[in-house]
Amino acid sequence: MRRNRLMRIAGLLLVMLIIVNGVMFAAGGKETAAETPAQQEFTIFARTGPDSSTWLRAVAESFTKETGIKVNFIEQGQSGYFTNLTNQLIAGTDTFDLAVTNSTYIGPWAYAGALAPLDPYLKNFKSDFDWDDMAFSYKIEGNTYAVPYSISAHILYYRSDLISESEIPQTWEEYIALGKKHTQSLNPNAKTKYGLAWTAKAGPEQPKCFYNYLWSLGGEIVENGKSSVASAAGVQAAKYIEEIVQLGITPPEIANYSYPEVLDALLTGTVAMAAPYWSAGFGDIQKSSSPYKDVIKVAMLPGAKQADGSIKKVSFNHAYTLVLNAKAKNPEAAMKYYEYLCNKSMQLAFAKDNGVPARYSALKDPSLNRAYFDVILESLQKTRFEPLVPYYLEQHDIMNNYLSAIMTKSMPSELAIKTAQSELQELYNQY
Incomplete structure (x- = not known):
C-alpha cells in the first residue's frame, strides 16, 4: 500500500514538472530565480x-x-x-x-x-x-x-661569505671535510659553530636524504624483487651518515632536525652548509630578515666519484x-x-x-x-623519485628505524643497514 502511494505521488510530481516546463517553453523559455542552477x-x-x-x-x-x-x-x-x-x-x-x-x-x-x-x-x-x-x-x-604543481628537490645550501665557489663540495668526502673545517670544536677559527645540517629526523624526511647517498654511489633499495639496500653502495652510504654524526660536525640534536630546524640553523648562522635540504628553503630564506639571507647560496648536491673520474650526482625529488x-x-x-x-x-x-x-x-x-x-x-x-609501490610506507618505516639507530649511535652502521635489508626482504616477500 505504502509503495503504491509513493508511486502515485511521484507520478503527480512528474506531471507537474511537465506542465511547468510546458509553460516555460510557451513563455519563451524564461528561467525563474527558483530554477537557476546552484553554484558549483x-x-x-x-x-x-x-x-x-x-x-x-x-x-x-x-x-x-x-x-x-x-x-x-x-x-x-x-x-x-x-x-x-x-x-x-x-x-x-x-x-x-x-x-x-x-x-x-x-x-x-x-x-x-x-x-x-x-x-x-x-x-x-x-x-x-x-x-x-x-x-x-x-x-x-x-x-x-x-600532476604536480610544486617541485621539492634536494640541493646544497652554503654560506658564500665563508665558502668560495671553487670550494663548493663536489663529492660527499669533500662535503664532510668542509663540514669539519667550519665546525668550531674542530677548528677554532671557524665562523660557524657547526659545519652542516640536514633533515635527519625520523619520519617523512630521513630515508629520503639517505637515498641521495645510496643512488649516487650506484646502489638501489630493491632490485628484481630483492632487497639490495645493504650492497657495497648501501654500506658506504650508511657509513657517511655514521661518520658525520661521530665527528660532531652537526648540531648535537640533529636527530630531531626536520625542515624548520634546518632552516633556523641557516638563518641564525649556526651552520655553514645544509644538505640534503629542500629547494623550498630558498624562498623562506629570501622572505626572512636574517642577516645572512643574501650570502646563502645554492648548488647541486655532492655526489660519488666514478672510476672514470666523473662525479655521479643524484637529487632526490x-x-x-x-x-x-x-x-x-x-x-x-x-x-x-x-x-x-x-x-x-x-x-x-x-x-x-x-x-x-x-x-x-x-x-x-x-x-x-x-x-x-x-x-x-x-x-x-639528475633527479630520482621514490617508487610508486603499495608497500612504500612500510618500507619507509623500516628505513627510519635503522637510520635512526645509526643517528643515535645505538647500532653500527653496517649492522643497521644489513638488518634493514633483511626486514625489507620479508616485506617484499609479502608482495
Missing part, C-alpha cells in the same frame, strides 16, 4: 603552509572570479596531517574532492583504490596544458594519479600535488581548478612568489632568479 563548488583538504593552503587559496580566489565555481577548504597543520588524510581516504570519506599530498603517499593510496585516475579529465583540458612542458607526472599501471578522492562528490568542478592551477600563468606566478613550479616554461623564465632556478633545472636532469 568543491572542497580541498590542505595542509597549512605557504606551498599548500596559502598558495592554493590565492589561486582559488582568482579561479572563482573567472569561473564562478566556489572552492572550499579544510585545513590541518603539519602534525599528523598525512596520517589523518590516509585514514580518511582509506575509510572512503566524501567530505573533500581534492587533497594536497607529496608523492610519498600516491602509490599506497592508489593501490588501495582510494584515488581516482585523472586521465578522463586530463584529456579534456582545454587550456595551455602541455605534457612536454611538465617536469613529470605520477603514473601507475598506465593511469595518471597526480618529491613534489606537492593534488590527488582526486575516489569518492569525490564534484570531480568535474574540482578538475577545472586542477587545470587552472597547472596553467602557465599560475605556474609563473607561483615561481615569482618563491615557489618552485612544475612547468619548464616557468622554471626557465628569464625574469626569475637564474642562479637559483638554474640549479633547480640541473637537479631535474
